[in-house]
Amino acid sequence: MPERRAGDDLAAVSTEVGGAIRAVPDFPSPGIVFRDITPLLSDGPLLRTLVDALAATYSGTVDVVAGIESRGFLLAAPLATALGLGLVPIRKAGKLPPPVIAQPYELEYGSAVLELREGALAPGARVLLVDDVLATGGTVGAAADLVERAGGMVSAVCVLIELLDLGGRAALAGRRVDAVVAY
Numbered sequence: 440m441p442e443r444r445a446g447d448d449l450a451a452v453s454t455e456v457g458g459a460i461r462a463v464p465d466f467p468s469p470g471i472v473f474r475d476i477t478p479l480l481s482d483g484p485l486l487r488t489l490v491d492a493l494a495a496t497y498s499g500t501v502d503v504v505a506g507i508e509s510r511g512f513l514l515a516a517p518l519a520t521a522l523g524l525g526l527v528p529i530r531k532a533g534k535l536p537p538p539v540i541a542q543p544y545e546l547e548y549g550s551a552v553l554e555l556r557e558g559a560l561a562p563g564a565r566v567l568l569v570d571d572v573l574a575t576g577g578t579v580g581a582a583a584d585l586v587e588r589a590g591g592m593v594s595a596v597c598v599l600i601e602l603l604d605l606g607g608r609a610a611l612a613g614r615r616v617d618a619v620v621a622y
């Protein structure tokens with residue numbers, strides 16, 4: 440029997456999942472092709488297939504799932520439930536009550552801040568970081584820094600969509616990054 444490799448489960452669902460993501464040209468501004476995951480979220484059986492494939496990929500290898508606001512929550516919560524693990528929200532500035540740890544990061548234009556509740560992670564916890572899209576990598580990079588400052592270890596970064604032209608994977612050099620579909 441051929442050896443099973445990490446990522447096999449994700450590769451098996453990639454085409455079907457990719458088929459349920461809508462490309463919307465010139466949204467939210469001219470020149471951007473927005474990848475709309477709402478058709479995927481509306482398809483109950485496919486959403487279950489995706490969450491099961493993600494759970495099979497990470498089962499037994501992580502202690503907690505951290506989801507990035509806001510679209511990251513939509514995947515992180517069902518995945519944490521399927522794994523029987525807790526969910527830690529990483530939120531945009533000012534949404535979580537104190538005390539929080541804050542991490543500023545650069546956007547294409549301007550900057551932003553992500554926050555995590557102080558004490559949310561057990562020391563050395565193996566964290567699966569989940570978001571919907573990896574574009575420049577600024578968001579996931581800041582979230583990973585936040586997890587490590589809070590005493591956790593980022594075991595893997597899991598995104599539904601990787602936008603290859605924007606080089607996010609290079610910005611996360613040295614980290615395990617799994618993407619279900621890439622454009």
Ligand SMILES: O=P(O)(O)OC[C@H]1O[C@H](OP(=O)(O)OP(=O)(O)O)[C@H](O)[C@@H]1O
Nearest residue numbers: 508509510570572573574575576577578
């Ligand atoms: O790799 P990057 O260049 O950082 O971009 C990716 C981020 O951009 C989007 O978030 P957005 O802040 O638009 O918010 P939303 O999830 O709240 O819609 C997306 O959900 C990722 O978090």
Ligand SMILES: Nc1ncnc2[nH]cnc12
Nearest residue numbers: 471472473474475572574
């Ligand atoms: N092209 C895109 N589509 C959807 N979400 C995004 N986040 C960053 N770039 C995006």
